[in-house]
Amino acid sequence: MTVVLRAETDTDSIESVVAGLFRAWNAGDALALAGFFAEDADLVNIHGMHLRGRQAIAGIYEMLFRSVFSGSSVTGGISSSRLLRNHVAVVHLKATVTMQAAPMTGSHNVVTSVVMVHDAAHWRVASLHNTLVSAA
Amino acid sequence: MTVVLRAETDTDSIESVVAGLFRAWNAGDALALAGFFAEDADLVNIHGMHLRGRQAIAGIYEMLFRSVFSGSSVTGGISSSRLLRNHVAVVHLKATVTMQAAPMTGSHNVVTSVVMVHDAAHWRVASLHNTLVSAA
Numbered sequence: 446m447t448v449v450l451r452a453e454t455d456t457d458s459i460e461s462v463v464a465g466l467f468r469a470w471n472a473g474d475a476l477a478l479a480g481f482f483a484e485d486a487d488l489v490n491i492h493g494m495h496l497r498g499r500q501a502i503a504g505i506y507e508m509l510f511r512s513v514f515s516g517s518s519v520t521g522g523i524s525s526s527r528l529l530r531n532h533v534a535v536v537h538l539k540a541t542v543t544m545q546a547a548p549m550t551g552s553h554n555v556v557t558s559v560v561m562v563h564d565a566a567h568w569r570v571a572s573l574h575n576t577l578v579s580a581a
Numbered sequence: 582m583t584v585v586l587r588a589e590t591d592t593d594s595i596e597s598v599v600a601g602l603f604r605a606w607n608a609g610d611a612l613a614l615a616g617f618f619a620e621d622a623d624l625v626n627i628h629g630m631h632l633r634g635r636q637a638i639a640g641i642y643e644m645l646f647r648s649v650f651s652g653s654s655v656t657g658g659i660s661s662s663r664l665l666r667n668h669v670a671v672v673h674l675k676a677t678v679t680m681q682a683a684p685m686t687g688s689h690n691v692v693t694s695v696v697m698v699h700d701a702a703h704w705r706v707a708s709l710h711n712t713l714v715s716a717a
Binding site: 485487494495524556576578579 | 621623625627628629630631633660661663665666668669671673690691692694696698707708710711712713714715
């Protein structure tokens, strides 16, 4: 499986990358989702699963979108964003994921930390970490 | 409350910052813990609570170490570490937190993403995100 990067217009701002991630999730499109990540990106999901690399992200989400995340949708946006250095940003997202499939049927609030790196004129996700917001 | 930064020798390498974070946790020392963070750091904990800034981190952990995290201990270490740019590193930790207090009594595996920035000869935590590893 080869993950093809999307058109330049999808990654020319931090906001457009975030919008693209949400759009890809809502389309259940693992290849599009992975295309926003750097080739050597890290992703830690709500289950504490640590994925390494764009190919791994595409492969696992291909499976997840066919099973537990099947029919799921996400809404939300950026809650904070700041540059750590030139071309390196830390972005936090607040989102609500609505799951159709068991065992997580229903709506769940999540907080996401994203590190983005600007490279060759585009922002890419270098590291992303997702956590469910618990009632506790 | 003023958070005093620790001695230089505690933050001169990524490994020493990680060791310092674990040592501070095991001592239940919120001020020491917060001292490893940059002044404007972000922290997202296992409950999806997003803390902003060293002062907030010190204040909340002071409370947590007196309540749900009272008597807790952590073991673990670095599972991966890479430089995104000069002076900016993404580090992942695998750790086991053993809780004494309800409602989380027992041992829990966690995965942590940490962004560190090297500034004025020291590594500081710019962003940290913690997630429980679930059995699912």
